[in-house]
Amino acid sequence: MTVQDLIDFFEADAESNRDQTPDVGIVMGSDSDLDTMAGAAEALTDLGFTEETDPENPPAGYSFETWVVSAHRTPDLMYAYADTAGDRGLDVVIAGAGGKSADLPNMTASIAYPVPVIGVPVQEKSVDSVIGMPTGAPLTAVDAGKSYNAGLSAAQVLARSDSDLEARLERLHDDRRAGVAEVSRDLHDRGVEGFRDRRDD
Numbered sequence: 001m002t003v004q005d006l007i008d009f010f011e012a013d014a015e016s017n018r019d020q021t022p023d024v025g026i027v028m029g030s031d032s033d034l035d036t037m038a039g040a041a042e043a044l045t046d047l048g049f050t051e052e053t054d055p056e057n058p059p060a061g062y063s064f065e066t067w068v069v070s071a072h073r074t075p076d077l078m079y080a081y082a083d084t085a086g087d088r089g090l091d092v093v094i095a096g097a098g099g100k101s102a103d104l105p106n107m108t109a110s111i112a113y114p115v116p117v118i119g120v121p122v123q124e125k126s127v128d129s130v131i132g133m134p135t136g137a138p139l140t141a142v143d144a145g146k147s148y149n150a151g152l153s154a155a156q157v158l159a160r161s162d163s164d165l166e167a168r169l170e171r172l173h174d175d176r177r178a179g180v181a182e183v184s185r186d187l188h189d190r191g192v193e194g195f196r197d198r199r200d201d
């Protein structure tokens with residue numbers, strides 16, 4: 001597998017007009033970002049999305065895809081991915097990168113425009129380079145490491161035209177709300193030490 005093979009795949013996929021395409025693309029600068037970026041996939045999975053791993057056998061319903069793409073190491077691949085995003089049927093791209101020079105999210109946003117891009121600064125030191133965009137070059141971003149929220153935000157975009165997905169988002173919200181009540185009761189009833197002991201088990 002070469003970078004050119006991937007570029008060829010994205011370009012051919014954009015031309016193919018296949019019926020079932022991923023709705024959300026998740027890209028990250030390095031596989032070392034995966035632990036952080038996995039949150040985006042987790043949020044989408046919690047909402048019933050399936051990961052597309054074989055474009056020849058795409059899953060039914062909402063789906064997402066994951067790739068490693070680097071503005072610094074593979075600028076041509078980043079360009080191809082962002083440039084074909086709309087034609088490949090992606091409605092939202094989530095792009096995460098780390099380090100002080102995290103350019104993948106902002107460059108992807110510039111090229112993929114008007115497809116919306118949600119940036120994930122993988123570390124705190126990446127925040128400025130992710131969000132620092134000039135007027136006319138929009139990028140939405142979440143806080144450092146908060147890729148789960150990026151997954152939710154991507155689903156929120158899709159849910160504007162799908163009441164079923166909107167209901168799933170509401171349910172997830174309600175579950176989290178109920179979780180606060182449960183943990184609050186548990187903390188109160190066990191007391192500080194009992195609660196800590198249970199959590200450490």
Ligand SMILES: Nc1c(C(=O)O)ncn1[C@@H]1O[C@H](COP(=O)(O)O)[C@@H](O)[C@H]1O
Nearest residue numbers: 029030032070071072097098102103104
């Ligand atoms: N910020 C970027 C870009 C980019 O912005 O294009 N490409 C890789 N990286 C970041 O470099 C860090 C270290 O990567 P390695 O662990 O592969 O050396 C990662 O957090 C990645 O996102």
